[in-house]
Amino acid sequence: xxxxxxxxxxxxxxxxxxxxxxxxxxxxxxxxxxxxxxxxxxxxxxxxxxxxxxxxxxxxxxxxxxxxxxxxxxxxxxxxxxxxxxx
Numbered sequence: 001x002x003x004x005x006x007x008x009x010x011x012x013x014x015x016x017x018x019x020x021x022x023x024x025x026x027x028x029x030x031x032x033x034x035x036x037x038x039x040x041x042x043x044x045x046x047x048x049x050x051x052x053x054x055x056x057x058x059x060x061x062x063x064x065x066x067x068x069x070x071x072x073x074x075x076x077x078x079x080x081x082x083x084x085x086x087x
Contacts, residue, residue, distance in 0.1 A: 023072035024051040028058055028083070030065040044072060048079065059083050 026042040042058055045051035051069045062083045069079040 022046065024048060024078070025070050025072050025075075026051050026054045026058075026067065027070070028055065028062055028065060028067040030062050032064070045069075052079065055081075055083075 024045045024047070026045060027040040028042050029040040043054055045054055048069065055067045055069070064082075064084040066082055067080065068077050070077045
C-alpha cells in the first residue's frame with residue numbers, strides 16, 4: 001500500500017468520517033512548511049459552504065500557504081486557493 005493510500009485509510013478511520021458522496025475534507029498548509037497529506041488535514045464538512053467556512057476560520061494558522069477542499073468519497077479537489085498572498 002502506498003503512502004497516499006495509507007493516509008486515506010487513516011482519514012476514513014477518523015471518528016467524524018461518514019461515507020457520503022456529499023462529504024468534504026479540508027487541507028491547509030504553509031507553503032514553506034507543508035506537512036504532507038493527512039498531516040495537513042483540518043477536518044470534515046457536510047457541505048462545500050461549511051468546508052469554505054472551515055478554511056476562513058483557520059486562516060490565522062497559515063502565514064503564506066494554500067488550502068484544498070476535496071470530495072471525501074473520491075479525494076477529487078473541488079476548490080483550492082492561496083492564503084496570505086493578497087499583497
